[in-house]
Amino acid sequence: MENRRKRRLLRLVLFVLPGFLVLFALMVWAVSALWNWLMPPIFGVRAVTYWQALGLLVLSWILFRGFRGPSMARSWRHDLRSRWRRMTPAEREEFIQGLRARYTGMEPPEPEARL
Numbered sequence: 001m002e003n004r005r006k007r008r009l010l011r012l013v014l015f016v017l018p019g020f021l022v023l024f025a026l027m028v029w030a031v032s033a034l035w036n037w038l039m040p041p042i043f044g045v046r047a048v049t050y051w052q053a054l055g056l057l058v059l060s061w062i063l064f065r066g067f068r069g070p071s072m073a074r075s076w077r078h079d080l081r082s083r084w085r086r087m088t089p090a091e092r093e094e095f096i097q098g099l100r101a102r103y104t105g106m107e108p109p110e111p112e113a114r115l
Contacts, residue, residue: 028054 032053039045048056087095 028057031057 028050032048032050035053035056036047040047084092084095
C-alpha cells in the first residue's frame with residue numbers, strides 16, 4: 001500500500017506537475033500573442049510582454065471567477081448518479097422525457113398515476 005502511494009506521488013511530481021506548468025505557460029503565451037495580434041491594430045494600445053499577459057490572466061481570473069472555493073459541480077453530479085442508480089427503468093424514461101420537454105420546448109408528458 002505504501003509503495004503504491006509513493007509511485008503515485010512520484011508520477012504526479014514527474015509528469016502531472018510539469019505538464020500543468022507547460023500548459024499554463026502556453027496559456028499565458030497565447031494570451032500575450034492574441035493581445036499583441038488583436039488589440040494594437042483594433043484599439044491602438046501597446047503590445048504586452050509575457051509577464052504583463054500573466055498579470056492580465058490573473059486579473060481576469062480574479063474579476064470573472066472571484067475568490068470562490070472549489071467547484072461544487074462534482075457533488076451534484078455524484079448525487080445525480082446515485083439517484084439515477086436507484087431509479088427503475090420507467091422512472092428513468094420519465095426523467096429523460098422531462099428533460100427533453102424542458103430543453104426542446106415540447107409539452108411535458110402527463111404524469112402517470114403511481115400507486
